[in-house]
Amino acid sequence: MLVRSWQQRMHLGSNDYTVFSYATESFDTIEELYAHATSQLEAGNHLSSATARRYLNNLMYEGFREIDPELQAKGIAGLSLDTKLILYESIAQEFHPQNLQYLMALNDEMGLARDFYACEAEESTSFFSMDNIETLQNQYPNLINSLDRLLKSPTSFNIEAKSNIFQQLVDAYCIYCEIPRLNVRCKFEEDEGLQGFYSAYDKSITLNTNTDNFRRNPLGTIETLIHEARHSKQHALAQAYRNGEIKESHSxxxxxxxxxxxxxxxxxxxxxxxxxxxxxxxxAEMDARAAGGAAAAALKRNQKYLSATPQRAMQPNLAFTF
Structure with missing residues (x-):
């Protein structure tokens, strides 16, 4: 979960958000709207937020039935992925109460490959792979020892001790994923359903101590940690894209x-x-859930290697070798 409060927006200022520039767009008829939007989208150009909302509204509610029956019949699902992305970006540039229904419609019809989020989660999965656990044992022996004990006996650790382990774990994860260090805070929140949240404002992860996961299920808390840390990686990717560092050929x-x-x-x-x-x-949330879930599954699968000595962590059982 991300924190996006109005106070943060005001503090960050408008320069922290991407806004495209347009001439004022005014259409007297649906035909004019359709002609303008179609020509811009076919050219790969963005629309104003208001025009994108009007275009999608007509596409969703039969507004183009007489103008373009084929487009109307296919609806949003018939648009190319690039066109959906352009419409998403166009709508998103401006905060508006009606954005919700159009962003949800685009998300529903984005048509990403089934393994899209799984591929993006590979980095988190590999963090708890057998190979990397051995690397972590060599680099952070105290962390791995503490993590092993925490997973086996979570109720024997107090909040401060858990907080120290989770901070060290996130430190190692940030180095592994090449993202800025994140501060981990453990605090009581009234909402027991809130596992934690990430704030881009101060680069922090807050874990709710008022949950069964925090009290008794460290694997669930680690899933939350990786989920929230993944939001930081998302911001890094977004910034790199805005800076022109990620091109179409990038994975x-x-x-x-x-x-x-x-x-x-x-x-x-x-x-x-x-x-x-x-x-x-x-x-952003589907990706973070995929990352957190994949990391937790990998840790559960390879937990037995945490207690192995580094040099023997990857060795097979040779007891019956002749």
């Missing part, structure tokens, strides 16, 4: 564009208080 090009539209525009992120299903199913 994370689509992800970077989606994260840029969600995280670095004024109106592209759906907060859970506005619509929980829209929040849950948007690219």
């Amino acid at each position: 994370s090009y689509i992800a970077a564009r989606l994260f840029h539209a969600s995280l670095m525009t004024a109106g592209g992120y759906i907060s859970p208080e506005f619509n929980y299903s829209g929040y849950r199913d948007q690219p």
Whole structure:
């Protein structure tokens, strides 16, 4: 979960969000709207946020039935992925109450390959691979020893001790993923359903101590940690895309564009208080869930290697070798 408060927006200032420049667009008829939007989209150009909303509204509610029956019949699903991304980016540049329904519709019809989020989660999976666990044992022996004991006996650790372990783990993860260091805070939150959240404002992860996961299920808390840390990687990808460092040939090009539209525009992120299903199913959250879930599954699968000595962690059992 990301924190995107109005106070943070005001502090960051408008220069921290991407805004495209347009001449004022005014259309007297649907035909004019259709002609303008179609020509711009075919050329790969962005629309104003208002025009993108009007275009999608007509596409969703039969407005183009007489003008372009084929387009109307296919709907959003019939648009190319690039066109959907352009519309997403166009709408997201401006905060508007009506953005929600159009962003949700685009998310539903984005048509990403089934393994898209799994591919993006590979980095988190490999962090707890057998090979990397051996590397972590050599680099951070105290952390791995403490993590092993925490997983085996979570109730024997107090909040401060858990906080230290989680901070060290996130430090190692940030180095592994080449993202800035994140501060981990463990604090009581009234909402027991809130596992934690990430703040881009001060580069921090807050874990809720008022959850069963924090008290008794460290694997679940680690899933939350990686989920929230993944949001930091999303910001890094989004920034790299905005800086022109990620081109179309880059393996994370689509992800970077989606994260840029969600995280670095004024109106592209759906907060859970506005619509929980829209929040849950948007690219930034689906990606973070995939990363956290994959990391937790890998750690559970390879937990037995935490207690192995570094030089023997990868060796097979030779007891019956002749």
